[in-house]
Amino acid sequence: MAEFIAYLIAGIATGAIYALAAIGFTLVWQTSQTINFAQGEFVMLPAVLILLAVKLFGLPLWAGGLIGIAVFLLVFGAGFKLVVVDPMIKHGVLPLAIATMALSIIMKEGAKDGFSAEAQSFPSLVPTDMINILGAAISLQHVAIIVVAFAAIGLLQWFVGGTRLGRQMQATAQNPTVARILGIPVERMVLLTFLLNAALAVVASLLISPIYLAKFSNGETIGLFAFIAAIVGGFNQIRGALVGGLLIGVADSLAAAYVSTQYRMAVPLILLVAIILIKPEGLMGRKEERRV
Amino acid sequence: MSAPALESTAAATRSAARRIDGALITLLIGAAILWFAPTGMGRYGTYVLSLWLVMSIGVMGLNLTLGYAGQSSLAQAGFMGLGAYTTAILTTKWGVSWYAAFGLSGLLTFFVGILLGFPALRVRTHYLAFVTLAFSTLVWLLLRNEQWLTGGAFGIPNIDRPQFFGIKLFGALEFHRFVVAVTLVLSLVLWWLVRSPWGRAFTALRENPVRAASLGVDTRAYTLLAFAIGSAYGGFSGSLFAPLVEFIDPSPFTLSQSLFLLLMVVAGGSGYFFGPFVGALLGVVLPEWLRFAGSLYLIIFATIVLALLIICPQGVSGLIERCWAALGRRFGRKAGGTP
Amino acid sequence: MKSLWVLAAALGATLSLPAQAQDKIKLVDVIELSGAGAAAGTNWKNGAELAVADINAKGGILGKQVELVHYDTQTNPGNTRAAVQRGVDEGAYAILGPIFSGPIGASMQVSQRAEIVQIVGGEAAGFTRQGNPYIFRTSISQAAAMPKIAKYMKDTLKAGSIAVVWVNNDFGKGGRDTILPELEKAGIKVAVDVSTEQGQADFTADAIKVKNANADAVFVYLNEEESARFLRAAKQQGITKPMIGETTLLGAKVLELAGDAANGARGHVGLSTDAPIPALQEFGKRYREKYGFSSDHNGVKGYMAVFMVKWATEKQKKLDAKGLATTLHGATIKASEEPGILMDTVIEQNGDLDRESFLAEVVNGKQVINTTLPRVKP
Structure with a gap:
């Protein structure tokens, strides 16, 4: 039993990481009905940019951090929206999704050539001490990730449902034409969503990189698992990311423990297929009316 | 109002028919050029041309699924893997002739496509993408883990190239010509398929699924068939890939390769008959050509693709069509003198 | 067209x-x-x-x-x-x-x-x-390196059981397939056989599995970055058994990334810029x-x-x-x-190499070479 709890807690800790990365999928989906295949790279890059700023200008970490974060928000929040999303959004989902694939190659290769092909350690914002929960060891870093994932999703839910700005954003997401008639500044709302997405990626990057190290190829795994988590949880609900992330994390951990380490990756995927066959919109998702 | 509309529809049909005949002629001329192209190119150039054609076959299949039936498959590289491993295992371990292995690869991937597509399409069309996402990773895991059959991470070496009526096709040029012939045959089949009543049903499906359904087209059956045939083309492509490289391991058949094939379809122009050839040209030949740029070549490649999609989301074929139409309008204006 | x-x-x-x-x-x-x-x-x-x-x-x-x-x-x-x-x-x-x-x-x-x-x-x-x-x-090659490691485990560590952690690519699988028969020959039991993925980020579940197996030592055969991540996870789970590995466990990159989690790791090193060769x-x-x-x-x-x-x-x-x-x-x-x-x-005639190699241990974040092993065929 103690063993099971250890695996469970490890799974929840990993799942929170996937959840944090998966929020971005749901945000982008809600505003632009598209899939950002560069989401994993969005989580990889801020840490690399920070280390790069520190290395290039010889700055202390906090200053490099500010520069790295500012550059990232500018380029991959506002710039991403203006340069990639805006011209393409009216041409349907697929070309935009493919464009984000090309973007992910640019980000990956850029991080590799501009910074390093090797993993680099990244300083932790929280203490790295271990604590014991029900006999299972868990690091404070992981606890922080779990707390931040819950808090971020709670805050976003409250923001979208409980504030004027959030409701305007929601209206924009659901029907831009009507929103525009109602006098909502649609453009600004969409921009806000993409900035929010980039900011969340920064938070995820700062929390994940100390554990997973900063490396150009890290986005691949994180992106894939976050994507699966978003599908399982439901693409059109922010809290779906949390449910999906935790479920996938736990499934992965238990699969490694009790199924087969060689096939551990199969278990979350089989879970994915089973869930979407029973509930196609995901566990938390609501049905969408599809316009023809 | 209705008469000119009818007329323009008829004109569109006529021009479509012309365009398709143009497609046939281009295919034949293209094959002839590619037959002789490698002279003076060296083995490297020949190999890259062959690789381009082999990938084109896989992309063609995906184009049928995506461009004609409107379904995203994230497992085309997985199907290529199934085909490549089927061929490699049958020819190296059991001494089956390549032709039989080629046919079996196509059959296997066709039926796997049916099995996979049936439940997915029953739920909602959108979710085939997610089922194939899971499938492509599962195939990769099987290829890597079942070492007794697939050679696991070490792959299968020394895959023989086929013979053609006793002529050994071991040399780069001979095998290239063989690839040209097979590609031509497969393209002709697809050309015929797209023109046939079936194919028109596919097109109707893409243009307006609701209308197609109301006209009595069994949407689900046609979509399923398009996906299965598209997957079989993936299998055919893999079946040629194995003897071309003479070695396979699981790495060319990952999920990210499937996504890359999808990128080729869209960048080439999804739904255009020649889109896959352009797309594979971009995906296979362009990076090779950019090698002169040194370590930045992949960034340059991806930037070109990104810029292309931003400028013209319909891909290269769409861009060409747009230019063509613009030219046509200008000429039309000059000739007719009316705006 | x-x-x-x-x-x-x-x-x-x-x-x-x-x-x-x-x-x-x-x-x-x-x-x-x-x-x-x-x-x-x-x-x-x-x-x-x-x-x-x-x-x-x-x-x-x-x-x-x-x-x-x-x-x-x-x-x-x-x-x-x-x-x-x-x-x-x-x-x-x-x-x-x-x-x-x-x-x-x-x-x-x-x-x-x-x-x-x-x-x-x-x-x-x-x-x-x-x-x-x-x-x-x-x-x-691994065929030359693995017998040296098995011998080290048997003679120096006197290990009766080993947990094997390997990366499931050609490198890791090759090493694992080579060492298992050597361990059997040496009479060492494999307590648990853990396959991991190339580029894997999270090793917590793997570390728990290794910990529960309670073997005398852990054989870690991963690429450098994954070695570092595993060592960190192992330390977090409180694994105190010796970590044995090859060049990729004791390399400079691993020591840099794993920090003090690498201390005590030891094993066989083929090529190292820390070797006692000027x-x-x-x-x-x-x-x-x-x-x-x-x-x-x-x-x-x-x-x-x-x-x-x-x-x-x-x-x-x-x-x-x-x-x-x-x-x-x-x-x-x-x-x-x-x-x-x-x-x-x-x-050698088939293109394989034979040269000296080393036994090393990580002490205070530094790779220390203990022994220089002679060529297989001196």
């Missing part, structure tokens, strides 16, 4: 390559610069670059300057084959790389057909057993100065590969690409004759 052909012709034309002038010796480095092997490949590339710079600064080989070009394999067999074919068509004198056995397997027939030597960085046992006379290694340490220093980070064993391999070509060419006293293979087979390259080889190296 017309434009398609124009495009095709334009791209096609650039694929035909001009013949090379003979005033330079052209080495083509076909190496993993993107994809899963990028970190290893970058080290190798830098090592080879450093070697060529050194040689050219001293007047080249037989008075000719050396030209080195790098072609990325994307860690993909199909692309590797294209790249090696390109090198051959461009008139390469020898092919250097790649490192991963998939890309090696896909490209070695090409260099064999062209009768050009290919000096690779792979450690998996298989490819030197296929009778290809043009393939050469730059490090001892030439290796000197190489490590110059590499660090030039590239800003420490070289792993792949950097050393890339450096040695170029010097294998140089030594053989000077030995045969002519630029004979085909003769290179014959000259290298069965050769003993002494560091006293060719300092660039860094360590005395014996090349």
